[in-house]
Amino acid sequence: MTTSLQDRYAAALMNTFGPPQLVLSRGKGARVWDEDGREYVDLLGGIAVNALGHAHPAVVEAVTGQLSTLGHVSNFFATVPQITLAERLLDLVAPPRVEEAAHQAGSRGKVFFTNSGTEANEAALKLTRRTGRTQVIAAEGSFHGRTMGALALTSKAAYRQPFEPLPGHVTFVPYGDPEALREAVTDETAALVLEPLQGEAGVVEPPVGYLETARAVTREHGALLWLDEVQTGIGRTGAWFAAAADPDVAPDLVTLAKGLGGGLPIGACIGLGQAADLLQPGHHGTTFGGNPVACAAALAVLDTIAEDGLMEHATGLGDRVRAAVAVDRRVTTVRGRGLLIGVDVTVDAARVVAAARRHGFIVNATGPHTVRLAPPLVLGDDDADQFLAAWPGILDDAEDAGDSAASADHLGAP
Ligand SMILES: *Cc1c(COP(=O)(O)O)cnc(C)c1O
Secondary structure, three states: OOHHHHHHHHHHOOOOOOOOOOOEEEEEEOEEEEOOOOEEEEOOHHHHOOOOOEOOHHHHHHHHHHHOOOOOOOOOOOOHHHHHHHHHHHHHHOOOOHHHHHHHOOOOEEEEEEOOHHHHHHHHHHHHHOOOOOEEEEEOOOOOOOOHHHHHOOOOHHHHHHHOOOOOOEEEEOOOOHHHHHHHOOOOEEEEEEOOOEOOOOOEOOOOOHHHHHHHHHHHOOOEEEEEOOOOOOOOOOOOOOOOOOOOOOOOEEEEOHHHHEOEOOEEEEEEHHHHHOOOOOOOOOOOOOOHHHHHHHHHHHHHHHHOOHHHHHHHHHHHHHHHHHOOOOEEEEEEEOOEEEEEEOOOHHHHHHHHHHOOEEOEEEEOOEEEEOOOOOOOHHHHHHHHHHHHHHHHHHHHHHHOOOOOHHHOOO
């Protein structure tokens, strides 16, 4: 690899991520090329961001068209892409019921746009304070972002401790344990925040009925149910949302980002029902959030996912990949839904990442023995076959590399 670029990176960029694995120069579909011209199948998609892969014509066209028309206006002004995207997201998360449609138009929910996942969560966290209560309940293993408020809801000690004190009154409960929810949620609780599947924890699914219990318990105590679908939303799990549109879960707050912009930075905090109006003029703001270029990109992403049947594709291909990787004797567990896949391996996951790279595949490790795949939803059957054919060899290499390979690759999280 281009050492001089690595040196320039190290000299000019803060060392928050460790040394970059590669310097990438271009991408097309589910493939990227590095500065040395080597080609890779991208099975990480910029961490579940590049839903349509790289350089998708629909995104390129939407972005260039919007940028050459009107690129930014601030939130003193509105734009049609922003309004349209908010309406579209509301339609997806809370489809109008026939009986309500007539008299309730516009009151299903409201959207606040941001530029990232952590900012979507900051907006939601501020909104929860408007209930008049302060306690937020979050789950062990959670990841909600790196800014101070979102970090306060993130359980990992290594991320939290260097920055304490964090905004207070957060209580952690074991993820997936309905009894723990019944004990923790009280009339003092402002909100319960949960990922429908925990992405950074290694793609962990709660037991069936857990989110329904979360809904019932929060409703009973007048607390908000907040689903962080930053990683799981926008087709990733084979549906628009992993749980947010499920009428049995019916959250009050939904946060989105990653896949929404197809690579453009955009996030959204959606308040449903009464939560839609808890933030009032002066309570929150953003200069860039809802920028028309990012909104145009997101509209192109939503259109393309629907028109090209990418959710059905994600479901079918995801099932096939999970079944196929599981066959290897060094795989202990495979989890996930659609194209969000966690694979537990007996070998060091950082070595699997490095070996995969040598074989021409980009994957990542969420923990010492867990590999995550979150490829573009446009990943081709042939790309997947190529990976599945290489998989046993990748694991062989990772075993052999034992002593020499780098082992810090699972610094991993965004
Ligand atoms: C990635 C992620 C975030 C943070 O998003 P950023 O855009 O990196 O700030 C928040 N929540 C979940 C569930 C995530 O996966």
